[in-house]
Amino acid sequence: MCEAMVYLKDGDKVEPYFENVDKIFAQEEGLILEDIFGEKKIIKARLKELHLVDHKVIIERMK
């Protein structure tokens, strides 16, 4: 399956944030992420980079 590992960039740091992510919805105020099990996380962040073949998504915390 093509779920991805989501990494959170916060200043100079990039750390794993949420694994097995299937869906991400971008809103004005931030992101809603949902993993393949239906678990959700909401965060004040923006989508920054997708590397789909590598199953990797980078989001960046909003200031």
Next chain:
Amino acid sequence: MCEAMVYLKDGDKVEPYFENVDKIFAQEEGLILEDIFGEKKIIKARLKELHLVDHKVIIERMK
């Protein structure tokens, strides 16, 4: 592989924009997309929705 079909939302319309996309980089002014063959497209748009298990990415044209 986990490349995706990218759809462009422009007002009420949603149309296929770029297939076999591997990488997307979000910038202030828009998006840089790259397919698995290394072909690139640049567009004034924002990442809107990811449906990774369905290999589907929706971007929205910036006004």
